[in-house]
Amino acid sequence: MMGIEEIKRIIPHRPPMLLVDEVSELAHRRRLTGGLTVAGTGPMPISLLLESWGQAALVLIRHDRPMPDVLTDGVPVAGVFERIRYGRPVLPGEKVTHRVTMDRLIADTAFLRGDSVVGDEVVLTVGRLVGAMRSAESLRAAIAAGSAVTA
Template sequence: MMGIEEIRKIIPHRPPMLLVDRVTELVPRRRLVGSLTVTGDRPLPMSLLLESWGQAALVLIRHDRPMPDVLTDGVPVAGVFEHIRFGRPVLPGETVEHHVTMNRLVADTAFVTGESFVGATVVLRVGRLVGAMRSVESLRASLDAAALERQAAADREAAPGHPAAVVSGTATSGVAR
């Protein structure tokens, strides 16, 4: 139904981080079946298995509102993953099939669940993913604000007499001796 080129028109991921090869079933705003064939000579790391499932979920969430460019279309953000269960590793040469179900979509926030299989064996269960879209500007502003707060906290800690800078009753430059 959908190959890599069609998937690239929907989500912003690109090789080597594009981790969905095919979509074989898509029922708009309801469910999707997508897959990844593992290449190389090592098992697929569990973190990349979860990332691959998340990308399949993003194809379901955004298929009718493509977002191939994060600078203009927004950035997908995984807010919450809950009740994650991993099964056996996915080995080189195997194809993992992701089943994703959309439970709810509210504006740009989606609630999805699902599983991943190699053959009939469950290799991943996702109890819930809450994902959202954010503009690049809002994320940059959040990062800038967080960076300023971290610097202010570091400056406060480095100040002579600050409780974090006092070691054995003498003020230091913030480095414990």
């Protein structure tokens, strides 16, 4: 349904940190199925597996409001990940499929959950992700002030 070029028009990530290369199902602001064929010479680091799932979630959140440039379109911020569980390592050449469900979207704050599978085997479970959009200016101001990002 959606390939890497269309994904790049929706989210700001670019290779080598673009970690979603296809979307096979997309139900507007409800759910997404997409994934990545893992490259490299060793198992995918668990931090990158979670990042890949998060990028799939971002495609779901922003598919109807593309944001390819963080300086003008806003910066996606993962505020909270809860109830994360990892299964076995994902190996090079394997296709990991992310399944993301959006529970709520309030303004620019989204509440999501889901999992990632290789074949029928669950390799990641995300109990909840709370993500938000922030302007580049608000993040710069928070960093300059040495404070947490709240606006």
